[in-house]
């Protein structure tokens with residue numbers, strides 16, 4: 124990886140680069156899906172949206188940041204749903220001064236842009252310029268006291284990872300009603316993990332050590348392979364937070380320099396929709412978006428499909444009875460949708476390694492990979 128120079132870092136704060144755009148695009152897609160799903164659940168009376176590292180609003184290259192995307196998504200939702208939208212409370216926070224407008228806080232810039240975007244009357248926006256460590260102390264109690272008829276979506280998009288404490292994330296997700304999109308510079312964490320855990324004199328490594336120790340306790344993460352590291356962080360997050368679903372969207376900037384958008388939720392429908400949005404964005408692997416030169420090799424390609432095939436084989440081999448519903452759910456927890464599971468099953472079937480049996484013992488041909496499909500079949504390795 125080429126190091127980013129200070130001037131490049133400053134420039135990336137004024138102009139939205141391609142990899143940041145990929146992240147915001149995924150957020151935008153998910154938000155519009157989220158609004159659509161939630162607005163159709165009659166008992167949900169209110170949504171809270173939090174963007175706690177909200178950024179500049181609009182960047183010098185006219186790309187829009189997450190805050191503006193949020194307001195525009197709500198406006199589109201309202202206009203395409205007979206001028207209706209759920210009751211929404213939005214909280215935008217960013218503690219820093221703008222890199223674009225001298226003497227102005229980023230949050231003030233956002234507020235200025237927001238004035239020109241139509242907002243339905245039942246949508247309220249709050250703007251603060253608090254440090255994340257302060258704002259999160261106000262947000263968690265609010266989430267803890269949420270009613271059953273309320274839901275929350277949080278976008279947590281820091282520059283690095285030093286502010287991020289897994290304990291706060293637990294505070295956020297413990298109510299079972301919050302969904303979180305968290306962006307982490309996973310390559311930096313991966314590279315410095317060993318040193319942070321082993322070297323007490325490595326002062327800059329303290330936040331990382333704290334983060335990893337909280338998540339991994341006495342275990343050590345796999346620091347030999349970046350993909351395994353991501354998978355382990357994902358698995359540990361799932362255990363630690365006790366959420367039903369965790370997924371990642373990996374964005375590659377340059378060669379082998381990965382950023383990860385982690386997604387935590389307890390909501391199956393939301394999760395399926397998120398996977399759809401993710402796979403739409405990257406039809407090849409669904410694991411993420413690449414920003415790299417044509418001639419650079421990535422190790423995305425070789426890993427994914429082969430890995431999923433062995434995961435399915437292992438899953439089928441471990442259990443005595445595996446149904447189509449079990450396999451549908453297993454796919455989801457691994458970040459795969461029915462078409463991907465079907466691809467793998469097609470291979471196994473073609474190789475004569477698979478048997479499909481209906482409840483009355485008849486052999487069947489289809490896989491019926493749908494949530495709550497009326498037909499239940501058993502899928503067996505032979």
Ligand SMILES: C[S@@+](CC[C@H](N)C(=O)[O-])C[C@H]1O[C@@H](n2cnc3c(N)ncnc32)[C@H](O)[C@@H]1O
Pocket residue numbers: 147175176177178179180187188189190216217218219220229253254255256280281282286
């Ligand atoms: C990656 S940027 C966010 C980009 C934004 N999501 C967007 O789409 O435009 C991270 C933001 O966090 C803000 N920030 C950095 N440290 C912070 C802290 N301790 N508390 C709150 N905001 C912070 C920075 O000012 C910066 O705008």
